Amino acid sequence: MNEDSKYICRCPVCGHCAEVRKYPSVNASSEPDLRLKILDGSLLRWVCPACGETTYAEYPLLYHDPGRKFMIWMVPYSAYDPNIEEYGLKVARLLPDYTCRKVDNVLRLAEKIQIFEQGASDVAVELSEYVFRQESGASGNFFFHGIRFDGGLCRELRISVVKADGGHEYYNVSPEIYTDCEAIVERNPDMKPGPGFVRVDYSWIMSKLK
Ligand SMILES: [Zn+2]
Secondary structure, rough: OOOHHEEEEOOOOOOOOOEEEOOOEOOOOOOOOHHHHHHOOOOOOOOOOOOOOOOEOOOOOOEEEEEOOEEEEEOHHOOOOOHHHHHHHHHHHHHHOEEEEOOHHOOOOOOHHHHHHHOOOOHHHHHHHHHHHHHHHHOEEEEEEEEEEEEOEEEEEEEEEEOOOEEEEEEEOOHHHHHHHHHHHHHHHHHHHOOOOOOOOOOHHHHHHH
């Protein structure tokens, strides 16, 4: 392994350190096994051999799906690099038909992959979650859990909500909410994420609704 492909995991409980393989980039087409490991959460998971604590490696990972033309950069807050903004603008110039996003953890990375693979708009998903949150009064961390289109129309939108106590709740959002939100997003230029790796999340949607 060269230096770029090594990462030192440090156990937050007992302090044990171990070297693990690092994946600075994953290509969905040429590395389908790594794609699956991102989706099931195992790629960055590390179990401390000394005490059994489970933790996650924290380093930037660029995910690229050349077939579906999207890139997602996972940049943990602890590993922020200001060059990412400049690189994003370069990618936007060279690959103008790509969708580029930025997330800060592997759960949000897996969520974006599923949204784009299922042909949904992440802006419309975020807006639908916002509307659902207002109407239902549900609180917690909202995650996309699946969408089904039929004849180009949304027929089903499922989300999961992770509560403060760690429990999960699953909801079916009315598919009309997604359809309405998609139309709002399409006719509102403010709702179109700018060039580069944009963080489209709940806070981003809130900033657009002000
Ligand atoms: Zn440990």
